[in-house]
Amino acid sequence: xxxxxxxxxxxxxxxxxxxxxxxxxxxxxxxxxxxxxxxxxxxxxxxxxxxxxxxxxxxxxxxxxxxxxxxxxxxxxxxxxxxxxxxxxxxxxxxxxxxxxxxxxxxxxxxxxxxxxxxxxxxxxxxxxxxxxxxxxxxx
Numbered sequence: 001x002x003x004x005x006x007x008x009x010x011x012x013x014x015x016x017x018x019x020x021x022x023x024x025x026x027x028x029x030x031x032x033x034x035x036x037x038x039x040x041x042x043x044x045x046x047x048x049x050x051x052x053x054x055x056x057x058x059x060x061x062x063x064x065x066x067x068x069x070x071x072x073x074x075x076x077x078x079x080x081x082x083x084x085x086x087x088x089x090x091x092x093x094x095x096x097x098x099x100x101x102x103x104x105x106x107x108x109x110x111x112x113x114x115x116x117x118x119x120x121x122x123x124x125x126x127x128x129x130x131x132x133x134x135x136x137x138x139x140x
Contacts, residue, residue, distance in 0.1 A: 002121070047131060059099055060072070060073075060089060060096060060098075062099060062102070063102045064101065068108055072086070072089075073089070079115065082118045086104060090094045097124060101116070101128070103129065
């Protein structure tokens with residue numbers, strides 16, 4: 001009499017728990033990440049054909065809109081309060097000596113000079129003006 005041998009069943013690992021864990025991790029990271037939205041301010045920078053591209057230094061950024069309002073750290077502040085706010089910021093971050101002014105091309109010259117004076121009085125040593133680089137077209 002012959003004995004029939006049964007077909008061997010392959011032992012495969014069950015993938016269902018692993019797939020469940022992957023989906024749980026995906027959901028966890030989707031829920032736990034915060035989506036940061038930044039306020040966008042439209043500033044039309046003045047153009048310069050002789051502007052040089054400087055490496056981005058760690059410094060504070062002052063934005064001046066076309067209506068001469070001043071924005072510092074995403075908060076619009078009165079121009080006369082700028083020195084006080086900069087002083088407070090520099091007390092918390094003593095290593096910063098550079099300020100970058102992003103001024104709209106329509107701001108008053110007097111406003112720009114006043115802001116620069118306030119920055120120097122607060123202890124800023126290096127003031128940079130941000131511009132757009134304008135390409136030079138040669139006439140043939």
